Amino acid sequence: MTAVLPLRIVTPLAVIVDQPATGLRAVDASGSFGILPGHADFLTRLAVSVVTWITPDGAARFCAVRGGALTVRAGRVAIATREAVTGDDLDRLDREVLARFRANLDEERVAHVEATRLQLSVMRRMLSRLQPRPRGAGH
Numbered sequence: 001m002t003a004v005l006p007l008r009i010v011t012p013l014a015v016i017v018d019q020p021a022t023g024l025r026a027v028d029a030s031g032s033f034g035i036l037p038g039h040a041d042f043l044t045r046l047a048v049s050v051v052t053w054i055t056p057d058g059a060a061r062f063c064a065v066r067g068g069a070l071t072v073r074a075g076r077v078a079i080a081t082r083e084a085v086t087g088d089d090l091d092r093l094d095r096e097v098l099a100r101f102r103a104n105l106d107e108e109r110v111a112h113v114e115a116t117r118l119q120l121s122v123m124r125r126m127l128s129r130l131q132p133r134p135r136g137a138g139h
Contacts, residue, residue: 003037
């Protein structure tokens with residue numbers, strides 16, 4: 001019997017994948033990596049990418065993930081991500097789904113930068129109001 005890794009991929013709304021795998025490939029900031037049964041406990045932050053795994057019957061499965069965290073603990077693999085889409089067509093997932101995930105991340109980054117600028121502007125104004133005024137200056 002082939003050794004397996006229980007694999008679970010979840011989003012805030014649903015369990016997307018819950019099945020055994022004989023091996024898995026994923027991508028983090030350092031690049032692509034593999035996990036086989038018996039892998040040491042492990043934690044990493046995933047990039048927007050496609051996770052690939054092999055089922056015990058030898059079929060390849062794919063899931064596009066919008067970043068997230070991958071953990072290996074006690075021989076079990078868990079992926080928690082904001083959004084995930086499974087599919088049998090790796091090219092379509094790579095072309096369409098990952099492009100949408102990356103565009104969403106870019107929009108979030110722009111919004112985050114704008115929110116940070118606004119917060120800094122408010123803080124500067126508050127600090128200017130809290131600065132002691134020179135003697136003789138009016139209210």
